[in-house]
Amino acid sequence: MKVSANLVPYEDIGLGIRQYDSGLDKEVLDDIFELCRYTLPCPHHPGFQCSIFGDPRDKILKVFNHPSIQKLEESFVKCCQSYWNLEVDHEVTGWVYLSWTDSPHSKPFWHRHAEDFYRLSGVLYLTLPEDAETTWFSRHYDLEKKDFFSLPHVTNKWFIFPSMMNHLPGHPGNSNEMRICIAADYWIK
Numbered sequence: 001m002k003v004s005a006n007l008v009p010y011e012d013i014g015l016g017i018r019q020y021d022s023g024l025d026k027e028v029l030d031d032i033f034e035l036c037r038y039t040l041p042c043p044h045h046p047g048f049q050c051s052i053f054g055d056p057r058d059k060i061l062k063v064f065n066h067p068s069i070q071k072l073e074e075s076f077v078k079c080c081q082s083y084w085n086l087e088v089d090h091e092v093t094g095w096v097y098l099s100w101t102d103s104p105h106s107k108p109f110w111h112r113h114a115e116d117f118y119r120l121s122g123v124l125y126l127t128l129p130e131d132a133e134t135t136w137f138s139r140h141y142d143l144e145k146k147d148f149f150s151l152p153h154v155t156n157k158w159f160i161f162p163s164m165m166n167h168l169p170g171h172p173g174n175s176n177e178m179r180i181c182i183a184a185d186y187w188i189k
Contacts, residue, residue, distance in 0.1 A: 008082040031068035054093035080186035094184035099172040119163035119187040126180040133170025
């Protein structure tokens with residue numbers, strides 16, 4: 001274990017959520033966009049999503065072994081290592097989640113990705129229509145409590161947070177423009 005990772009500048013946006021620049025240039029982001037917008041839903045995952053790195057069950061985008069997807073994964077790992085200031089043996093999985101107004105697959109629900117303290121999750125929006133919502137966070141699943149916090153409405157930034165945090169993907173907006181979100185998990189082996 002290396003205790004001092006290459007730290008990446010971040011903005012603390014509250015609740016233990018940090019916003020990092022992805023460090024991905026326009027050409028890489030355009031490549032990822034083109035790959036993601038033609039994905040097919042994976043039967044192993046809810047909604048309209050499929051794995052893009054780290055998940056052996058679904059290799060829809062991994063078969064391309066595309067350099068831009070590798071850069072995306074490296075960007076996520078670098079941000080997670082910076083979050084904990086540790087370089088350790090780790091595993092990652094990443095997926096693309098597509099949603100739009102009349103998508104039959106877009107049925108978001110409150111969830112968390114892990115029950116332990118040794119995992120981080122991340123969200124990066126490739127596209128975010130003007131009236132689309134970002135990810136919501138809450139200490140409760142009860143919508144009546146109204147203790148919600150949502151991520152800033154920005155694209156091409158990683159939002160890294162503890163995987164134990166309850167969250168809800170936001171509504172894609174009223175246009176039929178696609179909301180494309182990259183999500184990922186990082187954990188210590």
